[in-house]
Amino acid sequence: MEFPAIQVCNLKKSFRKREGFFKKSRLWALEDVSFEVHKGETYGLLGPNGSGKSSLIRILSTLLTADGGEVRLMGHSLPKEQEVVRRIIGRVSVDAAFYKKLSARENLLYTALLYGQKPGEAERRAMEILEQLGMEKTKFSTPLEEMSRGMQQKISIARALVIDPPLLLLDEPTTGLDPKSRRDVQSFLEALRQRTGTTILLTTHDMAEAERLCARIGFLAHGKLVAEGTAEALKQQAAAATLDDAFIKLTGEGLSKDEEPQKEMGVLEGV
Amino acid sequence: METTIRQTWAFMFRGYHLTRRYISWVIVFNFYALVTSATVALIGVAAQDYQLTLTLVVGALMWNFMSSLYNEIAMSIAYERWEGTLEYTFMAPVSRLIHLTGISLFSLFNSIVQTLVVLIGLLLFTDLNLRGANLSGVLVVLGVSTIAFVGLGLMAAALPVMSPERGAEATHIFQGSMLLVSGVYYPVEVLPKWLQPLSALSPATYTLSACRKLVGLGNSGSVPGNLMGAPLSAVMRELIILALMGAVLMPLGLWVFGRIETWAKRTGKLKRTG
Numbered sequence: 300m301e302f303p304a305i306q307v308c309n310l311k312k313s314f315r316k317r318e319g320f321f322k323k324s325r326l327w328a329l330e331d332v333s334f335e336v337h338k339g340e341t342y343g344l345l346g347p348n349g350s351g352k353s354s355l356i357r358i359l360s361t362l363l364t365a366d367g368g369e370v371r372l373m374g375h376s377l378p379k380e381q382e383v384v385r386r387i388i389g390r391v392s393v394d395a396a397f398y399k400k401l402s403a404r405e406n407l408l409y410t411a412l413l414y415g416q417k418p419g420e421a422e423r424r425a426m427e428i429l430e431q432l433g434m435e436k437t438k439f440s441t442p443l444e445e446m447s448r449g450m451q452q453k454i455s456i457a458r459a460l461v462i463d464p465p466l467l468l469l470d471e472p473t474t475g476l477d478p479k480s481r482r483d484v485q486s487f488l489e490a491l492r493q494r495t496g497t498t499i500l501l502t503t504h505d506m507a508e509a510e511r512l513c514a515r516i517g518f519l520a521h522g523k524l525v526a527e528g529t530a531e532a533l534k535q536q537a538a539a540a541t542l543d544d545a546f547i548k549l550t551g552e553g554l555s556k557d558e559e560p561q562k563e564m565g566v567l568e569g570v
Numbered sequence: 571m572e573t574t575i576r577q578t579w580a581f582m583f584r585g586y587h588l589t590r591r592y593i594s595w596v597i598v599f600n601f602y603a604l605v606t607s608a609t610v611a612l613i614g615v616a617a618q619d620y621q622l623t624l625t626l627v628v629g630a631l632m633w634n635f636m637s638s639l640y641n642e643i644a645m646s647i648a649y650e651r652w653e654g655t656l657e658y659t660f661m662a663p664v665s666r667l668i669h670l671t672g673i674s675l676f677s678l679f680n681s682i683v684q685t686l687v688v689l690i691g692l693l694l695f696t697d698l699n700l701r702g703a704n705l706s707g708v709l710v711v712l713g714v715s716t717i718a719f720v721g722l723g724l725m726a727a728a729l730p731v732m733s734p735e736r737g738a739e740a741t742h743i744f745q746g747s748m749l750l751v752s753g754v755y756y757p758v759e760v761l762p763k764w765l766q767p768l769s770a771l772s773p774a775t776y777t778l779s780a781c782r783k784l785v786g787l788g789n790s791g792s793v794p795g796n797l798m799g800a801p802l803s804a805v806m807r808e809l810i811i812l813a814l815m816g817a818v819l820m821p822l823g824l825w826v827f828g829r830i831e832t833w834a835k836r837t838g839k840l841k842r843t844g
Contacts, residue, residue: 314838354838362657364836385663396654398584400591405583412580413662415573442591458658 302374304466304498305336305359310368312354312522328354330522331368336515338465339496341488343503343513345546351522352502353393356470359500360390372466386414389459393471395451399444403429403454406443407461414462421461428457431490433483449480456484460491467491469501473508481508488512506542516542520550577664581672582679585646589680600684603634604691610755611696620794623696624787629754630692632778635685635712636719637745642677643670643723648730648738656731657840666828670727674720702792703785704799711780711805714812718773721819722748728830732839748772753779773815780808 312329329351336342346352357363358370361381370377372384397406404422411421429439432453443451452472459467469488473481485508491497503509509516510530517527526533526549530542537545589596607630614623650656659669692698726744730737751758751765752774758766769775782788783805786797802809834840 357838357841360657360661362660362835362840363838364832382663385661388661390658390661392657394654396658398588398653398655401584401587405587409580409584409587410658410662412576412583413659413664415576415663417576 301338302371303335304338304340304373305334305342305500306369306371307335307355307359308333308369310355310358310370311366312351312358312363313366327522329358329365332519332522332524333368334517334524334527336498336500338498339492340515341492341499341501341513343501343509343516344519345503345506345509345516345542346519346550347504347552350519352519353470354522355519356390356392356468356500356502359468360388361385386462387464388466388468389462389464390468391452391455391459391470391472393474395443395448395455397443397451397454397458400442402440402442403446403457404439406454407458410458411461416462424463425457425461428460429453432456432487447480449476452476452480453484456487465497467497467499469499471502471504473503473505485511506546510542518546518550520552525550574668577668578672578675580664581669582676585673585676585680600687603638603684604688607631607634607688607692608695611692615696621787621792624698624785624797625782626755627692627696627698628782628785628787629778631685631689632712632781633749633754633774634688635681636715636774636777637749638681638684639674639677639716639719640723640726640745641741642680643674643720644726644729644741645738646673646677647727648734648741651730651734651737660831660840666831667824670724670824670827673727674723677723678716678720697794699795700785700797701795702797702799704801705784707784707799707802707805708781710802711777711784711809711812714809714816715773715777717816718812718819721816721821721823722773724820724823725826727823728827731827731830731834734839748774751775773812773819776808776811776815780805780812 310329310332311327313325313327315323316326317323332351332355334342344352344355354363358365358377359372361377361384364378373387375383375387377384398409401409404425407425408418408422411418411425426436426439430436434450434453438446438450443454446454456472473484476484488499488501489512492499499512501509501512513530515527515529516533518525518533526536528536533545533549534540534542537548539545539548610630611623611627614620614626617623647656650659722744726741729740733740751761751769752772753769754774758769758775761769783800784802786792786799789798789800791798
């Protein structure tokens with residue numbers, strides 16, 4: 300039976316925020332979010348900071364437990380089948396977290412070993428990916444702390460792909476990158492999807508990036524999925540000329556007003 | 571099986587390369603361990619009391635080994651949090667048992683090296699002569715007590731998962747309390763009566779007691795250069811207690827770590843804060 304690559308149904312997640320010594324309040328990071336991503340599709344989630352994008356990615360990555368709802372990745376239910384799910388997902392987060400003293404080679408080999416792969420094969424694959432991302436071979440042995448953020452993010456992508464996952468979870472992978480690095484990453488992701496049929500869930504602030512890469516887009520605001528469809532359909536639905544305008548009309552807020560939702564949500568980890 | 575070996579090796583591989591990259595700091599910390607141990611040992615030298623010197627040397631060496639093992643395990647999780655890589659480790663299809671075994675094996679190797687460095691260094695500060703000591707018996711005791719210390723280390727490793735800001739510091743409170751009640755440099759009998767029951771709960775108490783007997787301390791026939799180390803059968807009580815403690819603390823450590831991991835995933839505490 301054919302099933303969606305990602306199936307999210309009525310997903311809920313809240314965090315408790317302490318207010319004073321005894322009082323705690325509950326803040327919703329995700330409220331009844333439902334969507335599906337087909338196999339081989341690139342699906343974009345657009346939303347400002349604090350809208351729940353990262354919480355969603357972290358739930359799908361088995362790093363956060365949902366309060367309610369259902370999540371299935373390639374037919375496997377979370378959190379029940381998280382061991383299987385961990386073998387089929389690769390994740391790239393906005394901050395390239397590595398052992399910064401170690402080289403790209405050492406970091407990638409460590410990941411390959413963690414996934415039980417043969418080091419030789421993993422190294423060859425990692426080299427290919429880094430070359431496709433426009434990275435020089437000579438940089439392979441350089442400690443990551445000596446590399447630019449753009450290079451680190453490319454290695455982060457290589458780390459996610461070195462295990463050859465059918466499902467890629469990308470949490471703002473191009474945020475903070477220079478225009479060239481951003482183009483390199485976007486071109487690579489396009490080519491990857493066409494070549495291997497990898498399913499990609501991408502969260503981003505960048506409307507142009509979403510339009511370029513994503514077959515369908517979901518607008519997330521205050522933990523709710525307020526609209527979804529193709530970029531054209533969303534523009535038509537909002538009677539807007541651009542995706543930016545469509546987002547403002549459909550969600551009532553702009554992506555650039557990053558601070559507003561943060562203030563509303565309070566200082567919360569993992570939102 | 572091959573996958574399990576590779577996954578266990580991943581943590582050794584990481585530990586080896588991090589040690590290599592931080593080698594100057596490793597040297598500094600080994601030097602620090604040697605200096606603090608020598609400072610303690612010289613108290614015995616100043617008193618011109620060989621028994622006291624040997625008591626302090628055994629205490630310093632054993633404490634160095636045990637605290638290093640405990641610390642390495644506890645701090646490896648704190649380090650992963652600091653680098654932000656803990657999420658990636660938790661995302662990998664590695665069981666927590668393999669994860670923590672890999673960390674513990676590398677920590678054990680590190681602790682052995684550091685203790686050897688301290689032992690060799692102490693030879694320069696004291697006229698230490700261990701002839702007649704039951705050193706093979708000491709190794710057996712250390713081997714058995716390692717399991718209990720790994721268990722304690724795993725419990726302490728959960729603290730940085732709970733609180734990235736204070737967790738690493740809290741591990742030192744555990745360590746300091748153990749140092750106080752375990753009779754590392756003095757007999758536990760000198761502790762206030764109300765504190766003495768706590769010494770029975772520390773695996774370090776039994777490790778030190780056994781090791782001192784095995785090197786010949788407390789034996790009136792022991793003289794410098796010709797120690798009368800007790801046979802292993804003389805420390806069977808301590809060995810049994812240590813084995814029982816290991817059998818309880820190791821699974822308990824894994825259980826505590828697992829519970830904290832579940833809690834952290836529910837509350838969103840795994841997120842990078844470094």
